[in-house]
Amino acid sequence: MAEIDKKENSALSPLVVIFGRANVGKSTLFNCLTEKRQALISNIAGTTRDSNLGQVSWQGHRFEIADTGGIIDLKYLTKKGSSADAIADQVQRQASQYLKRADLVIFLVDNKTGLLPQDKQMALLIKKSVDSDKVLLAVNKVDAPKDRLKVSEFYKLSFGEPYPLSAANGSGTGDLLDVIIEKLKFEDEDENEDEEKKALAVKTAEENLIKICIIGKPNVGKSSLLNSILGYERVIVSPEPHTTREPQHTKIIYKGRPILLIDTAGISKRGTKTKGLEKFGIAKSLNALSKSDVALMTLDISQNITHQDAKLIEEIVEAQKSFIFIANKWDLIETRDTKKYTNYLYGKLPFAHFAPIQFTSAKTKEKIKKILDLALQIAEERKLQLSDSQLNKFLSRIVKIHRPAKGKGVRHPRIREFKQTQANPPKFEMKIGAKEDLHFSYLRFIENRLRETYGFLGTPLSVTVAKKKNVHGLHRD
Secondary structure (H helix, E strand, O other), X not given: OOOOOHHHHHOOOOEEEEEOEOOOOHXXXXXXXXXXXXXXXXXXXXXXXXXXXXXXXXXXXXXXXXXXXXXXXXXXXXXXXXXXXXXXXXXXXHHHHHHHHOOEEEEEEEOOOOOOHHHHHHHXXXXXXXXXXXXXXXXXXXXXXXXXXXXXXXXHHOOOOOEEOOOOOOOOHHHHHHHHHHHHOOOHHHHHOOHHHHHXXXXXXHHHOEEXXXXXOOOOOHHHHHHHHHOOOOOOOOOOOOOOOOOEEEEEXXXXXXXXXXXXXXXXXXXXXXXXXXXXXXXXXXXXXXXXXXXXXXXXXXXXXXXXXXXXXXXXXXOOOEEEEEEEOHHHOOOOOHHHHHHHHHHHOHHHOOOOEEEOEOOOOXXXXXXXXXXXXXXXXXXXXXOHHHXXXXXXXXXXXXXXXXXXXXXXXXXXXXXXXXXXXXXXXXEEOOOOOEOHHHHXXXXXXXXXXXXXXXXXXXXXXXXXXXXXXXXXX
């Protein structure tokens, strides 16, 4: 387990939990309040498994919100000796745990189905776990004025005035947010704080946030890895492929740095060709990767590298994302020869030689502490911006070591200029004469010398060659 700054994490925003039976629209409400399409939505009961976490900003205040899995069978929350491997069991126990941690609970019911016996049972369960003054009763699917006629029946649940809303079109959600802010009782100093300062603080926090995506094929141990890093069971783990259906976001503070850890659904070739939740989950995984800074490319090191692994790594490199090879399930290897397995990995994936390998076991928590340290180092080096003077000195030194190699033609090219055009991810451009041609192997030489001198650990480098107005993009990572 990584030593996460518990003091700073405990001081994060208040937690509001959306709780209710299956198919009342919890995920739709979550997406509406967070203004993101984070939670996967479908008409299939039990679509949400792991609880989604997001952040809501309203009236200058911010709070965390959790979308819990739908309660299908209340017996799951009360029975003893249940199987820890049963996914439905874990989903609903996780929902119950969030209920107990909540600063405020939104008990969501469905206006279209009306008040059901299960709603009444859940109301009793909530009253046993949470003080009634910390519960807001929200009636969803009140999509038109005529739908309000049925709302009054929910007074029978004894949670005070029900708040009608439509998560689908957003009506009524503003009133609900007003009540949430009032109930959370933010300190007066927050209310008097200068709005510009608060906006600047939020912007700074977002800019400094390091987004780390855990990605890989199904059943390589991604969810177990996240739980091991956090030190508690944040997400559900099961031998069943595609247990994780959608990206799971968890914010932490580690060594003073804000980090967003994202566990994703397993990516497989078969899954991309299917219809339904599996395909949507994979699409969301790839979208999470596109918005990340660093990827933890998780492999089952006890199994051979496959074509699917190689394709996924190519996807990471093409997206110019920094990454670490997480050689998971190291505990299953009898003869632990790191040199042998390192040579095997790089031999199979020569285009990813710049990515470090961390041999670990999510099950035994072996070497887990090193992962976040390595990710922080990579995130910093990814942002490195070299000055023109640094690169001029660099260029003068390396051309003496190795003269620029010619491609086509007979003339040796001369590098007129070498500069960094972008950081995060780093991109470089060199200029040569209009009638000159630089051999692609020299770009590899440049890349290797850049890494030796300045680092750029785990990050693809892009080097382009410009001839006057014609630019030939060459990516040699």
